[in-house]
Amino acid sequence: MTTTTTSTTQTGLDLSTHRRTPPARLTLYAALTAGIVATLAPFAWMFLGSVKPTGEIVAHPSTWLPQSPTLANFEQLLSKQNFELYFLNSTLVALACVAGNLLFCSMAGYAFAKIEFLGKRFLFGLVLTMLIIPGVTTFVPLFVLVSNMGLSNTYLGLILPFLVTPLGVFLMRQFIRDIPDSLVEAARLDGAGEARIFLRVILPLCRPSLATLAILTFLAQWNNFLWPLVISQTEEHYTLPVALALFSVGANSTNYGLLLAGAVTVVTPIILLFLALQKHFIQGIANTGIK
Amino acid sequence: MYGLAHPHHDVLKKRSRIHQVERDWTTMFTSKIAKTLVGGLTAALVLTGCGRTDAKQGQTDKGPPIDTSRASGDITVWAMGTEGELLPKLAARFEKANPEAKVRVTAVPWQDYGKKVETAIASGDTPDATLVGTADLAAFATTGGLEQVPPKLVDDSIFYRGAVKSTAFEGATYGVPWYVETRSLFYRKDMARAAGVSAPKTWDEYRPFLKALQRQGAKWGLSLPTGAAQSWQSVLPFMWQAGARLVNKDGGKFTFDTPEALKGLQFYRSFIASKTTSPNGPMSLGEIEPKFVAGSTAALISGPWEQGLLKSAGGQSFVDDKVGVAPLPTGPKSNTSYIGGGHWAVFKDAKNREGAWKFIRWMARPDSQKAWYDLSGDLPAVQSAWTEGKLATDASMAVFRAQLKTAQPGPNTTTWKQVTAEMDAEIEKVAKGVSSPESALRRLQAKASTIGTGNRR
Numbered sequence: 159m160t161t162t163t164t165s166t167t168q169t170g171l172d173l174s175t176h177r178r179t180p181p182a183r184l185t186l187y188a189a190l191t192a193g194i195v196a197t198l199a200p201f202a203w204m205f206l207g208s209v210k211p212t213g214e215i216v217a218h219p220s221t222w223l224p225q226s227p228t229l230a231n232f233e234q235l236l237s238k239q240n241f242e243l244y245f246l247n248s249t250l251v252a253l254a255c256v257a258g259n260l261l262f263c264s265m266a267g268y269a270f271a272k273i274e275f276l277g278k279r280f281l282f283g284l285v286l287t288m289l290i291i292p293g294v295t296t297f298v299p300l301f302v303l304v305s306n307m308g309l310s311n312t313y314l315g316l317i318l319p320f321l322v323t324p325l326g327v328f329l330m331r332q333f334i335r336d337i338p339d340s341l342v343e344a345a346r347l348d349g350a351g352e353a354r355i356f357l358r359v360i361l362p363l364c365r366p367s368l369a370t371l372a373i374l375t376f377l378a379q380w381n382n383f384l385w386p387l388v389i390s391q392t393e394e395h396y397t398l399p400v401a402l403a404l405f406s407v408g409a410n411s412t413n414y415g416l417l418l419a420g421a422v423t424v425v426t427p428i429i430l431l432f433l434a435l436q437k438h439f440i441q442g443i444a445n446t447g448i449k
Numbered sequence: 450m451y452g453l454a455h456p457h458h459d460v461l462k463k464r465s466r467i468h469q470v471e472r473d474w475t476t477m478f479t480s481k482i483a484k485t486l487v488g489g490l491t492a493a494l495v496l497t498g499c500g501r502t503d504a505k506q507g508q509t510d511k512g513p514p515i516d517t518s519r520a521s522g523d524i525t526v527w528a529m530g531t532e533g534e535l536l537p538k539l540a541a542r543f544e545k546a547n548p549e550a551k552v553r554v555t556a557v558p559w560q561d562y563g564k565k566v567e568t569a570i571a572s573g574d575t576p577d578a579t580l581v582g583t584a585d586l587a588a589f590a591t592t593g594g595l596e597q598v599p600p601k602l603v604d605d606s607i608f609y610r611g612a613v614k615s616t617a618f619e620g621a622t623y624g625v626p627w628y629v630e631t632r633s634l635f636y637r638k639d640m641a642r643a644a645g646v647s648a649p650k651t652w653d654e655y656r657p658f659l660k661a662l663q664r665q666g667a668k669w670g671l672s673l674p675t676g677a678a679q680s681w682q683s684v685l686p687f688m689w690q691a692g693a694r695l696v697n698k699d700g701g702k703f704t705f706d707t708p709e710a711l712k713g714l715q716f717y718r719s720f721i722a723s724k725t726t727s728p729n730g731p732m733s734l735g736e737i738e739p740k741f742v743a744g745s746t747a748a749l750i751s752g753p754w755e756q757g758l759l760k761s762a763g764g765q766s767f768v769d770d771k772v773g774v775a776p777l778p779t780g781p782k783s784n785t786s787y788i789g790g791g792h793w794a795v796f797k798d799a800k801n802r803e804g805a806w807k808f809i810r811w812m813a814r815p816d817s818q819k820a821w822y823d824l825s826g827d828l829p830a831v832q833s834a835w836t837e838g839k840l841a842t843d844a845s846m847a848v849f850r851a852q853l854k855t856a857q858p859g860p861n862t863t864t865w866k867q868v869t870a871e872m873d874a875e876i877e878k879v880a881k882g883v884s885s886p887e888s889a890l891r892r893l894q895a896k897a898s899t900i901g902t903g904n905r906r
Contacts, residue, residue, distance in 0.1 A: 212761045216739045297564075298571050305572040384561060388568045391525075391576065392555050403558035408530050409582065409789075410630070410754045412734045 201425075208232070208422045212415040231419035235405070240393060244401040245423075251316050251386070251397060252379040258321030259375040260368055266322065267330025268356050272342055282331070288324035301388055311391040320379060326371050333367035334360060369438030376431060380424070398424050511597045511621075512802060520807035521549035525576035525800075527566075530559045532580060532628075532791065535825050542820060543811050550804055563588070570594030575796035577805035581624060583615040583789050583858055584865070590623040591863040591903070596795045598622045599806055603813045611788035612830045615858035624792030625809050628827035631786045631856040632686070633848050635755055636748035637741070638773035640665040648775035652690070652716065655778045659725045662747035668727075671720055672737050672749040675730035676877025681859070681869045682787050683750060684876050688713030689857060690780030696860045696902060703860070703868065703897035705890050712781065714886040718879050728880055738762040750777070752789070753828055753849055774845035776852050788856035790830060828853070863903040871896045 202222075207215050208231055210224045235241065269275070270282050300319055301310075309315035337360065345355045361368075383399040390396050396404070402420040406413045520543075528536045533556025540552035555576065557565060563585055569575040570592050581589060589595055598616070603625055605613050612626035636648060644661040659670025674680040688695065693709035696702065704710075720726035727746075731737045735758070740746040742763035749755075760768050777784045793809040795802055811817055818834035821827060828849060829835060840846050859865050875893045878884035884892075 213763070216735050216762055298568055301568045302572045305574040310572070310574050384564065387558065387561060388565050391574070392553070400558060403560040404530065404533070404556055407558060407560045408754070409559050410734070410752060411758055414735060 204418055204421050204425070207414070208418040210415065212413065215414045215418065231415040232423075234416055235419045235423065238401070238405055240396075241401070243394065244396050244398050247313075247316075247395060248380060248397040248399075249427075250313065252376050254313075254317045255320045255379045256372050256375045258317070259323060259326045259371055262322040263326030263371060264330045264334070264361060264364060264368065265356065266327045267332075267334050268360055270327070270331040271334035271337075272339070272360075273352070285324045285327050289328060297384070304389065310389050311395055313395065315389045316386055316395060316397070319385070320375075320382075323375070323378075326375065329367060329371055329374075330364065333364055337363055366438050369435045373432060373435055377428060380428060512599050515599050515602055515803060515806045515810065519549060520547040520804040520811075522801045522804050523551050523553055524578070524804040524808050525553045525555070526805070526808070527555050527557045527562075527576050527579040529557050529562050529580055529582075529791075532825060532827070533557055538824055539812070539817065539821050540808075542817070543808055546811070547807070550808070552808060566594075567592065570796070570798075573798045575798045577799040577801050578793055578795045578809060580627065580791050581794050583612070583792055586615060586624050586792055586794065587618045587861045587863050588866065589794065590618045590621075594797055595623045596797050596799065596802060598625060602806055602810055607813070607815075607832060608830050609788070609832060609853045609856070611853070611856040611858055612790060612792075615788070615861055616792055618861055618863075624794045625813055626830035627791045627793050627812060628821065628825075629788055629790035629830045629853055629856075630752040630754070630828060631788045631849060631852045632682075632750050632752050632777070633786065633845075633852050634748060634775045634777055635741070635751055635759075636773050636775065637662060637665075637667070637744065637771055639771045640667065640744070640747055641773065648773060649778040651778050652780045656720070656723060656725055659720075659748060660723075663725070665747070666744060667747035668745045669740075670725040670747050672740070672746045673717065673720060673726045673730050673880075674876075675721070675726075675728055675880035676873055677730065677732045678873060679869075680730075680876045681872040682789075684714065684717050684872070685859065686713075686777065686786050687717045687780070689785040690777070690783055691716065692780075692782030696862070700860075700862065701902055703894065703900075703902060705897055706894040709782070711886055711890055714879060714890060716780070717876075718886050721880055721882070728882070730880065742767060753826070753845075756845070757826070774848045776848055783855060784852075786852045786856045788853065788858050791827075860902070864900045867900050868897050871900075 206222060206224060209227045209229065211226060211228055211230065214221075214225060266285075270278065270285075304310060304315050304319060307315075309318065341359055341363075342355055345359050350358070381399060382397070383403065386395070386397040387400045387403075390400065393401075398420075402417065402424065406417040406420060526536070527533070533554060536554045536556075537552070540554060543552060544550060559582075562582075566579060566581070566585075566589055570589070571594075575594070586595075605622075608626045609629055611631075612629050616622050616624040616626060634648065640662045641647065641658075644665050646658050646661045649655045649658040656670075663670045674683050685695070688710045691709045691712035693704075693707055693713055695704060695710070697704050721728050737746060737749055738755075738758050739762055741749055741759065756768055756772070759772055763771075777786050793812065795805045795809070799805055812821070813831060815829075815831050815834040815836075818829035818831045819838070819840075822829055822834070822840060823838075829840070835841060835846075835850055840850075859869070862868075871893055875884070875889040879886055879889045
């Protein structure tokens with residue numbers, strides 16, 4: 159990345175600014191194409207498989223294109239009781255967690271990055287510790303805690319433990335640290351309070367990393383299986399992954415048609431979200447950590 | 450928190466200026482923070498350790514007996530998978546007979562249901578009753594979260610013996626059998642007919658039969674798992690058929706180091722050595738059916754659910770014309786198969802234990818069992834429920850029925866799951882020819898002895 163006269167907020171992969179000999183470029187494109195095919199093939203298989211009858215999905219040898227396309231898998235999925243509710247639950251939980259993370263992680267990140275206070279290093283050390291401790295070790299205690307608060311089988315119980323995450327705090331702190339202190343000081347000199355600085359100066363500058371955090375949080379919650387499974391005592395609070403497991407995975411067999419149709423239903427919103435936030439997302443990843 | 454760990458890793462990988470972050474970390478670790486980090490970690494580990502102190506250990510007391518009056522109140526139950534989706538239909542009949550009772554069923558996925566049950570027990574936040582896979586009952590009972598079956602609730606002798614065997618743990622009974630399943634030999638009837646052979650009755654006839662099917666064009670005679678999870682369920686029966694017992698009489702010690710167990714494992718190995726069975730057996734569910742339909746694998750060992758799978762892979766006519774079901778061939782000692790299925794258990798923290806036990810007692814009645822078979826296709830655990838309809842007349846049902854009479858569960862110890870993981874690993878080594886059956890069993894015995902049976906005797 160030698161001749162980056164373009165803005166440093168570009169992706170860092172701006173090929174047009176690189177002088178490359180044609181063979182090298184050819185190799186690069188061949189490698190990239192191979193990478194893309196390898197990445198997209200499972201998705202193609204999933205989408206194509208979702209419109210095949212089960213016999214055809216497991217057929218041996220298998221074919222890529224459906225021989226007798228059918229929507230039966232989707233019909234079966236949608237005919238399951240409460241399917242809309244599970245979809246709604248997933249959306250609600252994921253969006254609430256995204257909102258919580260955007261707000262609280264950036265607040266904490268701002269404090270860790272720009273404000274001096276007693277015990278800051280210790281507290282930040284605790285945040286990093288939380289990153290290191292594997293979730294499985296705290297799973298049962300966390301459940302007991304939430305259950306003792308009377309929150310099992312409630313939406314709050316589904317959302318509360320994930321409203322703020324150590325990774326989010328870390329991410330936001332790294333990003334905000336790179337915002338020049340002079341900006342904050344200027345605002346302070348102009349008489350702005352911390353809340354105003356945070357809302358008017360810091361947050362607008364954080365858009366790329368907020369987009370990254372939004373996608374990561376949404377993804378994590380949208381795919382979360384174990385917590386919603388354990389915390390929901392009745393089916394009304396199931397999210398999509400739990401419902402899908404219920405419908406398609408038996409004690410001794412798996413309904414692959416239903417599973418693939420479910421996977422398509424689950425993945426599509428994520429793909430749409432990613433496409434919508436793609437620009438910010440890539441910027442966010444490239445930028446965190448740059449001074 | 451749990452799901453985020455992985456994307457975080459990706460972000461770091463993708464980050465183009467990763468060295469920046471590294472420097473960041475380095476400065477932090479050289480500072481005081483390293484110390485606080487260690488301190489914090491220790492504190493956190495201690496805190497998480499505390500979470501388990503309220504998990505109860507040991508045997509629970511027997512509750513008072515259950516009277517014969519009608520059930521009343523809300524009865525909350527968990528049932529897994531299809532069983533959970535269909536149970537409300539059966540419960541409606543119970544409610545008709547017990548108008549003051551209301552059964553509230555929550556359908557729970559089979560996937561990771563054990564974690565759900567265990568966390569519920571740890572917090573005391575449980576429903577009244579739950580369906581439990583037969584192999585998991587001992588592990589749940591040992592947490593102290595399940596109530597013992599009240600005296601004289603149901604007569605044990607009405608069930609298949611193998612099913613009752615897996616309800617008892619350390620001399621106490623924690624579950625009531627509901628449905629059962631066992632494994633028999635599925636083979637290509639059409640190929641056998643063309644080869645002029647009939648299903649094998651003994652170990653001696655086993656391989657010649659499969660070889661005859663292979664001469665009809667099948668690449669492999671019999672499909673056996675070769676190390677995938679749960680391989681032990683297919684290999685253990687060979688040991689039983691040779692006369693092996695895998696725990697000693699008082700249940701205190703595993704006994705894999707017997708000539709009988711060796712004979713069973715050698716027999717398993719002989720299928721692979723003679724190229725009757727592929728050394729690369731199926732790794733996941735649903736893998737073998739298309740090969741069986743295509744005729745490249747001529748036989749497999751599976752349970753009653755297999756007919757449904759074969760129907761969706763090959764159609765009803767395939768099942769009718771080309772699939773034969775036969776009892777497992779008899780070894781030196783028996784033709785014992787593996788028995789699985791579902792039991793009902795009541796939680797110690799149940800709010801309506803009386804209602805729950807009454808519901809369970811009702812589900813063990815022959816007519817309820819028949820009704821459940823009609824709804825779900827699950828085979829009744831109560832023997833007298835098999836007297837009419839398809840259960841009594843169907844040829845393949847007759848095979849399963851005979852097989853169920855002698856079928857056995859795995860040893861009922863809390864550590865059995867750990868032992869099976871070791872067993873699957875040793876089976877893989879034997880299947881791939883990396884290890885001889887003798888040394889595999891020697892290692893398995895050593896590991897199983899270290900793990901122990903967990904029985905306090």
